[in-house]
Amino acid sequence: MLPLDQMGLPRPRNVHVDGPSGIRPVCESRPVWVRRGAAGGPAAGRGDDAIRISGDPTKPGMYVVRNTFPAGRIGTPHFHDQDRYITVLKGTWWVSLGPESDSGDPNKMIPMKAGSYVFHPANGHHFDGTKSEEAMVQIIGMGPVTTTRVKPAGGTAQR
Numbered sequence: 001m002l003p004l005d006q007m008g009l010p011r012p013r014n015v016h017v018d019g020p021s022g023i024r025p026v027c028e029s030r031p032v033w034v035r036r037g038a039a040g041g042p043a044a045g046r047g048d049d050a051i052r053i054s055g056d057p058t059k060p061g062m063y064v065v066r067n068t069f070p071a072g073r074i075g076t077p078h079f080h081d082q083d084r085y086i087t088v089l090k091g092t093w094w095v096s097l098g099p100e101s102d103s104g105d106p107n108k109m110i111p112m113k114a115g116s117y118v119f120h121p122a123n124g125h126h127f128d129g130t131k132s133e134e135a136m137v138q139i140i141g142m143g144p145v146t147t148t149r150v151k152p153a154g155g156t157a158q159r
Helices: 099-103
Strands: 049-054 061-069 078-080 084-090 092-097 110-113 117-120 126-129 135-143 147-150 156-158
Touching: 078 126, 084 092, 092 099, 092 117, 092 135
Parallel strands: none
Antiparallel strands: 049 061, 061 135, 078 147, 084 117, 084 135, 092 110, 092 126, 147 156
16 A cells, blocks of 8 residues: 555645654645745746655655646646656646657647546656646656756757
8 A cells, every 4th residue: 555645645634743653644734835936946937836745856765746836837848867656636737748749739738637647757758737727736756856858849958
């Protein structure tokens, strides 16, 4: 059975115990949601929020993050150097997968409603985002992970 923080369930409320058994429930009052663009990083000005549930995508080992994207936020084509496993927790998250995603054409996106699962294989080109409503996704993967943008002409640029 998967640990609680990997099941895609809502965050438990009012649980503050890190027991000796290694069970680590995460509640709303413990982790801090951060505006990812606040520090002028790659997400600056995008308005999306993130929280690290477990681990750190910039360090070796498994990580679990939850990202909330405001309505109307569509990213650019890119890929990651590690597999990523995504569950849509809230709203509709739109995705375009495979070589055809390199165009960045939002008409090639398909809707993934709450409860949907998406697998991004390492080096699999894609882009994703929201259209008319906010969405929250939970991403599980192994760090460190690198994201590389795909230029429309087929080239790449690190981000």
